Amino acid sequence: MEQQGYGYVVASIGELGGIVPYTSYSARISYIENNKEVIDNFTKAIQKGLDFVHKNDSETIAETILSFFPDTSLNDITNVVERYKAQDTWPKTTNFTKESFDHLQTIMIANGAIEEPVDYNSLIYTKD
Numbered sequence: 865m866e867q868q869g870y871g872y873v874v875a876s877i878g879e880l881g882g883i884v885p886y887t888s889y890s891a892r893i894s895y896i897e898n899n900k901e902v903i904d905n906f907t908k909a910i911q912k913g914l915d916f917v918h919k920n921d922s923e924t925i926a927e928t929i930l931s932f933f934p935d936t937s938l939n940d941i942t943n944v945v946e947r948y949k950a951q952d953t954w955p956k957t958t959n960f961t962k963e964s965f966d967h968l969q970t971i972m973i974a975n976g977a978i979e980e981p982v983d984y985n986s987l988i989y990t991k992d
Contacts, residue, residue, distance in 0.1 A: 867940070876951055883955065884971065885964040896989055910958050917954050922946040960988060 865871040887910055889903075896903050917925055926941040933941055948954065962984045969981045 873947075876947065881971075882967055883961075883964045884968050885955075885960050886968075887958075888960060893989060907958050914954055914956065914958070917945075917949070918956065922949055962988075 866873060889906060891899075891903070916928075920928075922945040923938075923942045925945045926938055929945075930936075930938055930941060965984050965988070966981070969978065972978045973981065
């Protein structure tokens with residue numbers, strides 16, 4: 865729509881919405897404790913992706929993901945990635961802070977996905 869002159873970006877939901885920890889995984893504590901290598905490798909893979917977007921320019925990132933968007937041009941994807949980079953959309957680490965968790969729950973309560981908040985400490989597993 866923007867390129868065809870029918871509209872333009874007024875604001876970014878990502879920029880206005882704050883930090884929302886949408887990349888996560890759920891597992892029983894027993895699974896986590898019995899499959900530490902799987903959990904560590906998954907976390908390392910997510911971190912590797914974050915490191916990639918922080919260390920590369922927008923066009924390199926766009927070229928890497930282009931095949932996942934077959935109906936979108938390299939130029940369009942590059943522009944979107946550039947916006948994300950300018951807004952500092954991607955976190956630097958895989959840390960899932962209490963503040964970001966609470967923010968996510970506020971969004972989920974507002975849209976009816978959950979009825980009430982859950983205590984951060986009851987759901988977040990930390991390595992000792």
